[in-house]
Amino acid sequence: MSPGLAAVRRDPWVRALLAAGGVLVLWFLLGLGSDAAQVRLFWSLLPVTDLLLWHASRRVTRMDLPADTRRFWRAVSRTSLLFVLGDASQTVVAWVRPGAAAAVPNALQAGAILVGVAYMVWIMLTHPGRLLTRAARLRFWLDAASVLVGVAVLAWLLLLPAQTGRPVGALVAQLLGTAIILVAGFAAVKLILSGNAPLTVAAAAPMLAAGVLQGAAGSLVSPGPAHLDVLLGAQFLSSVLLVLGPRLQEVCGPPVPAAQRRSKPYSLLPYTTLAGMFAGLPFVLSDGVGADTWILLGGLFVATVLAVSRQLLAFAENAVLVREIKGQEQRMSSLLAHSTDITSLVGVDGTLTYVSPATERLLGKEPALVLGTPVVAHIHPDDLGIFLPAMAQLRSAPDATVTYQVRYAHADGSWRWLDVVSRNLLHVPGVRAYVSNARDATQARLLQDELRHQATHDGLTGLANRALFDARLAAADSPGAVLLVDLDDFKLVNDTYGHHAGDAVLVAVAERLAAATPSPGLAARLGGDEFAVLLPDADGQAAAGTAARFLALMEAPVRVDGRLLPIRASVGFAEGPPGDPDGLLRRADAEMYRLKRMTRVS
Template identity: 65%
Template sequence: MRTQLRRDPALIALAAASVLLVACLLTGTGGVRLFWSALPGYDLLIWIFSRRVAALPGLPADARRFWRRSAQAAVLFVAGDLSQTAVAWLHPGPAAAVPNSFQAAAILAGSCWLIWVMLTHPTHLPSTAVKVRFWLDAGAVLIGAGVLIWLLLLPHTGIGGAPVALLLGTVIIAFTGFSAVKLVLSGNAPLNVLAAAPMLAAAVIQGGVGALVTADGTHQRLLLAAQILPAALLALGPRLQEHSARLDPVRAVRPARRPYSLLPYTTLVGLFAALPVVLRDGLGPDVWLLLSGLAATTALVVVRQLLAFRENAALLSELGTQREHFRSLLAHSTDITSIVDVTGALTYVTPATERLLGKSPAAVLGTTVMSHIHPDDLPVFATAMDTLRAAPNASVSYQVRYAHADGSWRWLDVVSRNLLHLPSVGGYVSNARDATQARLLQDELRRQATHDGLTGLANRALFDARLAAAASHQIAAVLLVDLDDFKMVNDTHGHHAGDAVLVGVAERLAASVPVGGTAARIGGDEFAVLLPGSDVRDADAVARRFLDLLDVPVLVDGHQLRVRASVGVVDGDPKAAEALLQRADARMYATKRETQMAQMSSSS
């Protein structure tokens, strides 16, 4: 935006013309005629710039209304100053510096119109109490400012000085007071600080300088040059507002409100500071005026302060109630609420820590949160923390195991949020809920869906899934196992004995499979083993270990039951899973036939 302002041709032309006019007036070139000829041009710029602001898209309706009314006031200023321009050209001389009656009336009407627009501009105050505080502050400021303004002007003009100029100066500075109150106190000013600053400064300068203008021509060059400055500043304000509103129409007219204002207290300090100065000349009308203004302003400030005390007491009481309510909720909550700082240390935990983990808050505070998490779950926790650190207010959910005081582990569902940017928090806030039973049930359901209910080995679905996952290897070995004469065990000893035999076989098979392999029960008395990355030699070693273990009888109801099995061993490309299983199945039946042929030969 600063670059836009430096390149704005209108602002460049306004600044250059103002500098040139001031130089001419200081050197006496043009005099009163030049001054009054230039002044309507500044009024016309106010009209143009105000209408441009009012026409901006997206501008709030109340701000648009203000700038339209400002343009209307500028029309009155143009008319009044043009009348004085005619007087200056028809009757040049020092007397032409003093406003004529029509010009004074036009300027007064325009100023009063702006004051009315400011008074009726919506404040958007949220409640009656806030409105009362606003008007108390406004009254204190306006009374105090009015007294100080009068005292400022009175020594230079006297009661019989230039009453028209004094009246105009007072009215202009009164408008400044209203504008300042609206800008600082209401929170809904129709212009931002950037635009208001030059306009308020212009009003103050115009009010002070205008009261010094007299018909005797004293310091005429300096006074006329000084009055060009407020004219230029008044035209500058709407142009700056236009630039701000083009970037953000709403924020340009509605900046964030401050929760309090120092303006009434500043005014009161100014009145007290003026008291010793006024008392130097003894008791007089100015002293009584100052004392009256001081009393009225003090009364308004005191009333405002008493209201503030009462509101603060009510707020403190409500805050205490809410704090007690909040503490009660945390004390009896079943969830753990904690805060972890940037180093990973716990800086706050709720009493639920003792109920869920058997640890008192005092024993947990100061320790690192990682020291309470199961080692296998630390990668999950690290990933969650990386997500939290990515941005302020980031949130993440995860589930990890926390150590209980009795040595067991508890699954906790955790929701964490990054609130490091909040000074009142300064850490990662987490809410943790016990999910142990739900997790155990979930794990059990998952196990039941993927494992054989009798033997505990992987079922056919899990075996097929592991075989499909083995496609990432170039080779895999498969063993298919079929028990021989298992039907005889069921027929002779009963199904319970058959189940015991299946369990015993499963135990021996699982003990034979190395880490990374999968042992599964894929049918009634059929088993399978998957060895990703292994060849037939590795599979033969597994088969031998299994058959060696199977030589040990299975003890059932005091009976030692011997079990024999046929094993088919193959290796190949795991991507061709179906073909690999068919080959293993064919090899298993070939082995079974060879065993049967050997038995028949030995018996004959």
């Protein structure tokens, strides 16, 4: 059960109205009491229901409503006061001249009802709708006219008497009933087609039913003693339903603002009206061709002309829309055809359902050959750790957006870095996909990688520099070892053969140190002729093995400008737990100088 329906069932007003109204309607329908007693009771109760209508409408106007909606409910409260005036006059007549004849409205009551009905028609005519364009307003009036023509014809055939000589009071009652039905029909059209109804469907339903019931009772049922019970019961029920409308409006809350309502692209009301009149044609023709037949045929002709005009208007609007859509498609195709970015659609199953022509320019692949393939098949395996979490985040919510950079395969076997922005539009009916825009970032990425490499590596030897070595050593989270390397008598090389020879020696030493360093060790040049090696998860034995391999490689002289230069190096190492990088370096440095001194002594 919805919260609104539950609130309606718990509301004491609604319970009281339905309970009291049901008892009194049964009283009238069962014909309990004399005709005079029934008429007096009916007309004594009717002004009370009118006052309840005024009170309920006033309560609605105190809600937080838009100005146009509040104007409608104020009009309902003012109209109810006119009903009070008219019905009170008829109450006096019922007590002065009781009997079935008192059920026929007097002139004051008829005038009050007509003024009230005319006032409500004016309010509904001037109530603003969500019809902003001239074409939308024209569609509304064509549909409304078609419906009202059908209602008028059916009211004539069903409600107005075919015979003459009926009492004037009965004719007045029937004319009033017909007018009320027409107003109810117009209100229904306004409610359905305008797009800005001043009341909810829950409130409108009993009020429209009240109008139809009131009109039908006043027109179909004779006010004579034979049908007095039906007339009074039906009219009192309509009064109760009329009061129920504003109360339901208050309980269910204000109507949804016009800006938030979903408008229907079409209306079946005109065609429903035509179907109703065509359905009545066999019954009219069964009594032969008469005035009723020509009235029905005339109504069918007018309603058909209105419906055809409405359809022609729709065709014209559709033609304009088709031209606009084709123009938009051409503009979009032109933009995509000349765009340097790749636009793609990926279905919920992860396959590509659309790629723009830029795919061939950036990746060397024809779009037709890419469609239907999994998007992951085009991404570098090492970048799936970036792509798959991004897709998981994208699937987490509608309209979710992610940005990532991954490598896509080129047709020539190389890889291209792409900056990708993806959005989840699976919930959009016309899309139903993940929409991505990708831009070539290969040159920018290569430049970025080069700058990053230059910032963390020695420009001469290509080894890691002091900054990267210190950062890796400080970030170590497990025991390891450090080697410190210092070239012996390197200054003599520079002084004797020049700095270019010294640079060649440094490059050769760096190559041998890198060759001796096992993975995942890091060889670095700390500055000048000082080098270092970081050995994660290594002990003293592993460090000693690395030092031995390096020193073995250093036994071969370095060729510089045709000369073979013998180069010697001192290596010190230390092992220890993480968390004390400075202490580890100091111990390795001390060990290196100890070995250097021992070499000089020997």
